[in-house]
Amino acid sequence: MTGTSTQSTGAEQLRSRIAAELARTRARTALLTEAVDEADLVRQHSPLMSPLVWDLAHVGNQEELWLVRDVGGREPVRRDIDDLYDAFKQPRRDRPTLPLLPPQEARAYLLTVRGKVLDLLDRVAFTERPLVADGFAFGMIVQHEQQHDETMLATHQLRAGPAVLHAPPPPEPRVRVDAEVLVPAGEFTMGTDTDPWALDNERPAHRVRLPAYVIDAAPVTNGRYREFIADGGYDDPRWWSPDGWRHRREAELVAPMHWRRDGDGWACRRFGQWAPVRDDEPVVHVCFHEAQAYAAWAGKRLPTEAEWEKAARWDPATGRSRRYPWGDDDPTAEHANLGQRHLWPAPVGAYPAGASPLGVHQLIGDVWEWTSTPFRGHPGFTAFPYREYSEVFFGDEHRVLRGGSFGTDRAACRGTFRNWDFPIRRQIFSGFRCARDARPEEAQP
Known part of the structure; x- marks a missing residue:
């Protein structure tokens, strides 16, 4: 009985951990997608990135595919949208032209999928099947959504307009670091x-x-990178590989992305706000x-x-x-x-x-x-x-x-x-x- 009780306790702890990670991750997704209005959600802010509303429904679709259908063996929630949110079938540059779920419908879809996942989590057996052992499939979905959250954060950095995301500054240096x-x-x-x-x-x-x-x-x-710029690093092909020099010229690179000249120095844009470049970052x-x-x-x-x-x-x-x-x-x-x-x-x-x-x-x-x-x-x-x-x-x-x-x-x-x-x-x-x-x-x- 002791072994069975220990296994049961371990499974319940794993369920609690998974539920907490799913909730924590979804809260971040909500923050990133509710910080802007619907027009911003459906707009493509760069051809390198998807509209935020595509990422939103995509994380729900992956959760449905792997957890609801595969792990749970349940009927599909929305089989009709699988192709729309297949990252390999839909290049990013084309995603704004697709018949994507509107923001409210996308949010409702995520809620439906999540309800089925939490119901599944209450009764799933963490067997030796590799996909469910140690809750792997749930962990994979948490990581997938967090990766798309970081992608959406990068989209926020590329969007024009006033700042909508806010956070305290990171801590100041506490120690001197050797070179x-x-x-x-x-x-x-x-x-x-x-x-x-x-x-x-x-x-x-x-x-x-x-x-x-x-x-x-x-x-x-x-600070060190500014020395490279000041020494003509972007203008000297000696430092660049052939592919790198070709790209530097074609893309007209002169400094890191989001930098601009500011008097004798440089400023950088961070999520809609300009600030002087700080040398020790x-x-x-x-x-x-x-x-x-x-x-x-x-x-x-x-x-x-x-x-x-x-x-x-x-x-x-x-x-x-x-x-x-x-x-x-x-x-x-x-x-x-x-x-x-x-x-x-x-x-x-x-x-x-x-x-x-x-x-x-x-x-x-x-x-x-x-x-x-x-x-x-x-x-x-x-x-x-x-x-x-x-x-x-x-x-x-x-x-x-x-x-x-x-x-x-x-x-x-x-x-x-x-x-x-x-x-x-x-x-x-x-x-x-x-x-x-x-x-x-x-x-x-």
Whole structure:
């Protein structure tokens, strides 16, 4: 009886956790879609982004497909809209012309789906079936909606008009951060087999051996990036790859996205408000090519994905890989700038509690960090539960980003979480840090 009672208690705790995550996530979706009027909801604010009302109904449709129909085996709520909200069938540029659900109908649809999901949650058995073990399907849907919430946040950054989103500023610096950190040579475990809600591209865990290298202790700041601009970095092809230089010229890049000249300095636009660029904040809204050019100008390079993950997870005292830089506990407001708690990156040194054992800061939150690695599966990768989440994006066309941003929720961010995008994209909340090979005298134990 004890074993059965323990299993029952564990299942009830899991149900409570899932219900709380579903509610917390939906509250964020509501905030992002209720902050604007219906005209703004149906408008396309950039050809790179969907109308907000498309994202709204899309998260409900995915919840219906996976939880109501697949896990629950229930009859469809709205089979007639499946094609409208299929991201692979409907390119973003075409979505405003589709017969989308009007805002009120979309909200009603989400309410209906959520009611069926909560009814299912009350009675679902968390069996060994991979889709439902440890509540994976529910966790996948929470992460999917949070990812679209971050996408909608990026749409808010692109929209014209007065500010509609508000949040307190991030904390001020609490410690001084060293410039660079040496990561000694050796093996570490990359990826995971144990995180129950980890997605397919984070699996399986595998051993990776790296030579000694040096990585920036913090993301590259606005101040350092302004030096690159002032030194003519955007005008000197020496620092750019051939593809990067071609894109810089075609797109007429001269500074990070949302920057403009302000007297002798720079200002940036944040969700409808202009503010002076602050030198100690991580630079944001730069593409891979810009990050790569800066790194070359600085005499460094972008880290590989494996280098980034070792710096973020490896504990030299135990040799094990942690879930986060600070340990295995979920992030709090003391650890990282996540979850739209603030609306821009925190200055360097604001989160000492979130540093890794080696002293690398702000690896989680603030800005997604470009790496030099093309997006591919880990050795032994298996697509689950569908190829379209990760596998169809594998190849040289996409570069991996790690760490999450101020707009990333804690449910969709951990030391193994992998994001990816085209090297030209910078509407995302993207920044970077640099790395370099360790010199022989540095690499000595």
